[in-house]
Amino acid sequence: MNLKELSARLGLSQTTVSRALNGYPEVSKTTRERVAQAADRYGYRPNPRAKGLAVGRAFAIGQVIRSDGPTEMVNPIFGDFIAGAGAVYSKAGFELILSVISDGNEAAAYRGLKTRGAVDGVVVNSPLVSDPRFPLLQDIGLPFVVHGQTLGPVPDYDWVDIDNYAAFKTATRHLTDLGHRRIGLINGFESMTFAHLRRAGYEDSLRAVGVAADPAIMVSGEMTEDQGYHAAHDMLAMAKAPTAFVVSSIISAYGVRRAIETLGLVMGRDVSVVIHDDMLSYLKNGTSDRPIFTATRSSVRDAGRDVAEMLIRRIRNPSLPPQHLLLPVDLVQGRSSGPPPDVLGPMA
Incomplete structure (x- = not known):
């Protein structure tokens, strides 16, 4: 069953059904529950592209990754982050689009994603102390959440970080x-x-x-x-x-x-x-x-989930005030630390 057929059975517009399935607050709770029950009963599984056409969204999240020099893609930390975020995207009906660039021109990549309407928002990793990506994304109007923070003078933005x-x-x-x-x-x-x-x-x-x-x-x-x-x-x-x-x-x-x-x-x-x-x-x-x-x-996997949930909230409700989440870090005692040796000297 497709969206058109489900909408016809319910006597609702495709836009209303799509918004109900995606939890938009302007659709009443009664309607959302009715649509969800019908989707389960008829085995309806939304197609991301069809949803996008119905509600004017791409239902996709972007991440721009550099392939020249040190790259996050070969780092196990990035893999765990994507695993955590990806679980949230999948549950919410979003796809992940990785845009791999080799010339270091991230500004062009972000502008291209916005111009093509390819994504509804982006995640920014590895922020710099002074990061030009944040004012750029604010200027072009592309929703974003940062895994980390910048210390530079940037208007407030959404971020998740550890302390x-x-x-x-x-x-x-x-x-x-x-x-x-x-x-x-x-x-x-x-x-x-x-x-x-x-x-x-x-x-x-x-x-x-x-x-x-x-x-x-x-x-x-x-x-x-x-x-x-x-x-x-x-x-x-x-x-x-x-x-x-x-x-x-x-x-x-x-x-x-x-x-x-x-x-x-x-x-x-x-x-x-x-x-x-x-x-x-x-x-x-x-x-x-x-x-x-x-x-x-x-847990970087948990951080990935937190970032993804924050970005989806931002996409669904652009008027939200800036969202911040600072995660505490625990010290765990292992076998690698103890008092210093009694005598210090050359160890070569």
């Missing part, structure tokens, strides 16, 4: 409470807001115990296993080596562990490590009762 500052303040304080004072930072690109805030939390936690952050043991860059290995190996070879690290990704943390073991040291005894762990489906932090790493923990 990155508090996460790394807590992670560093855990180490200082254990007695560590020489703590290395292995971070993401600090042009991105999350890494900028994590560094601030780390520095403020050190400052609280009278320790100045040392640039010699602070590294930022693409969060890969290789980054973690080389950064930790170089720092541990210093005459005044760190006794601990805070690390922005479980991916980098596996490289840190490799460096520690390569140098004949034991993680958690000779060198402590606290990481940020996104509870990834295919890259586990041990088991729930015995984590490998002490970690500030959050």
Whole structure:
């Protein structure tokens, strides 16, 4: 059965039936329930394209992804985010459209999506401290939700984020409470807001115990296993080596562990490590009762669901006030952190 046939049986217009099935508030609750019951009875499953024609929507969500240089598509964090968001899109009758660009011209990609009417809104990932995408999207009138935030001067917008500052303040304080004072930072690109805030939390936690952050043991860059290995190996070879690290990704943390073991040291005894762990489906932090790493923990899959739900609310009700969701982060004790060794010296 198609929309036209279902509408005829109900004696309602196709627009009313489509809006009822999609929960639009201007359709009465009685009508929505009547339409839903009829759809179940006749086995009607809406076609996204047909729905779009009926109500003037694409019933699609867009994400613009770069393929040149470091890309989110090969990152397991992005995969879990899409899995969480995709479940919400599917339930709400929306499709996901990935627009992959290779020339870095994201502005043209967003303008194209808007001009073609290809999507009803977009999700923006990996926001920069000062991000030109947000004012662009506001200017062209394309609804969007950000996974993260910007710190630049942008009119208010919808976002979902974790408390990155508090996460790394807590992670560093855990180490200082254990007695560590020489703590290395292995971070993401600090042009991105999350890494900028994590560094601030780390520095403020050190400052609280009278320790100045040392640039010699602070590294930022693409969060890969290789980054973690080389950064930790170089720092541990210093005459005044760190006794601990805070690390922005479980991916980098596996490289840190490799460096520690390569140098004949034991993680958690000779060198402590606290990481940020996104509870990834295919890259586990041990088991729930015995984590490998002490970690500030959050679920990126849950964040994907939250972002998707927020964007669909925005699409259905454009007059909503700006929506914000700051997710707390818990510290989970693992096997990777303990008091510093009694004697510090060269570890090469």
